């Protein structure tokens with residue numbers, strides 16, 4: 290396991306956990322994950338799921354759980370437009386620099402390290418036990434060993450949070466800010482909207498980010514989750530997100546992959562309870578030399594009767610960027626009466642970029658309600674551009690309108706004004722406006 | 723080049739100087755598509771205050787001519803000149819041509835999903851005028867023009883041409899023209915597929931713009947539009963060239979006797 294040699298030793302990991310006063314169970318959990326990681330290799334391109342992403346040059350020895358020395362403690366400037374709204378937790382380099390106030394009784398929104406100490410009974414049963422597991426990959430294993438800061442959102446039975454819960458994560462440089470873990474637990478009948486935003490300035494090329502997001506919903510719960518990834522150039526981002534949808538529960542999630550240099554982003558909707566519904570939308574905008582590799586899967590397990598899964602992938606490419614979008618729906622034998630749809634659209638703004646759309650649908654049950662998939666990717670339409678330009682718009686203005694129009698059906702589903710504005714502004718910044 | 727255009731064409735802005743009377747001059751224009759010559763040496767001059775009609779059989783090159791004038795990249799200019807008040811349009815990008823005062827009403831307007839008519843038109847008007855236009859000022863202007871075009875207000879919020887009927891698309895082209903106030907407009911079969919009422923509206927719109935500062939080239943197969951918009955000159959185009967030019971009576975002749983007859987007269 291050559292890649293890990295420059296990482297801290299087992300003894301150092303243990304000592305660090307003790308120094309931070311982490312509970313025994315968490316320290317043991319980290320050490321188990323560490324031992325496990327040592328036995329794993331980086332994914333190889335002979336593995337079909339990794340065939341299109343070249344990890345040459347990835348040095349996981351650069352995973353660094355430390356808070357950069359002298360890091361500022363205030364809310365970063367970049368979050369100013371969003372910080373005033375909702376119930377907001379701001380994490381800077383893994384340290385909570387602003388905590389939400391006035392939450393309804395029993396609702397917890399805090400950084401995960403604190404939560405593990407204060408609410409072990411609520412954290413331990415869920416942390417990487419039901420949704421994402423340390424053993425899934427070398428990335429999740431190392432994440433489990435090293436995660437820092439992070440966010441814990443807990444909604445007790447029946448809790449309804451009207452205002453959006455916002456988790457804004459900033460990393461000033463390599464270190465703890467790139468190791469956040471998000472754990473959302475909604476008990477029976479609870480509901481909330483959660484907005485997560487990750488951002489940083491440019492980092493040295495190949496700076497690893499290891500992220501995990503887990504969303505667990507009890508019966509009839511509803512979570513609307515939006516996650517925006519806008520790491521600076523240079524970051525190699527590896528994220529695994531999974532939601533486990535409870536009986537008759539609904540998870541609507543929208544992810545936006547905009548930043549980073551090399552991005553591997555995996556999301557799974559696990560539907561193993563009757564009547565669960567998961568709607569996933571993934572937006573992306575790749576530019577420069579970005580390589581964005583997206584996996585999006587709906588898994589209708591045998592016990593997931595009458596489950597609904599929907600995946601929409603939609604994004605733009607420009608410059609020399611490359612995007613791989615691997616959407617998958619799987620209705621397993623027993624998941625009767627289920628519905629599964631996949632749609633992917635990529636729009637290329639110039640020659641030289643490349644989008645690979647790889648949709649697949651597996652249906653093992655013979656009583657499927659409805660299922661289907663569609664994928665398109667193509668260059669921006671010259672006739673549309675010409676039409677708009679013939680009315681006086683510059684090529685840039687025309688491109689902007691077409692791109693906005695392309696994203697509009699998805700952005701129209703974003704209810705929170707600050708988030709929508711931020712997404713629109715991210716698109717404009719990508720277009721150089 | 724861009725600087726030149728500004729001097730020549732933005733006369734309506736600023737110092738209140740009297741706008742120069744527009745002149746579109748086409749000299750010996752030759753255009754090919756995918757290596758195939760389509761327009762084969764065409765001369766034409768349209769001045770402010772004039773309405774010209776261009777008629778010709780299917781495939782004679784009328785749309786090719788208009789797209790080439792507007793600057794569509796697929797059409798290759800093999801020779802000749804297109805000047806707007808002395809400025810060589812062929813050296814300009816399509817948007818610069820529009821800002822110089824040219825407008826093309828498309829035979830087949832393009833659908834642009836997700837872009838509302840209002841948002842698009844405000845962006846276009848700002849681009850043409852070269853200045854910011856307030857939301858309220860714009861909405862008033864748009865409402866006024868939509869009334870002229872007898873369009874329902876809901877059109878402003880619809881996506882540009884998406885799901886529009888054939889006639890609605892043509893009306894939307896006329897709305898754009900009325901709003902952008904070009905110096906020279908080319909209407910490529912704007913009358914095709916219109917019902918009688920819509921035809922009247924198109925006629926009314928063009929007539930409302932008539933005057934020294936506006937000239938139009940109306941491409942059509944039918945005499946009926948010319949009953950609403952009386953042309954000063956009628957040209958007949960066959961196989962990439964204008965084979966005959968005359969007054970409005972020429973359109974009547976085409977309708978009565980067909981192009982073969984005209985060809986035989988010229989030969």
Ligand SMILES: Nc1ncnc2c1ncn2[C@@H]1O[C@H](COP(=O)(O)OP(=O)(O)OP(=O)(O)O)[C@@H](O)[C@H]1O
Nearest residue numbers: 755756760778779780781782783784785786787796
């Ligand atoms: N993009 C293109 N690719 C190939 N051929 C083309 C293209 N555009 C035009 N042509 C050809 O050029 C010729 C002239 O076409 P054009 O559309 O200019 O005719 P038109 O006079 O406008 O006809 P209509 O009255 O039917 O509108 C036709 O033979 C047409 O097939």
Ligand SMILES: [Mg+2]
Nearest residue numbers: 784785786829
């Ligand atoms: Mg035509």
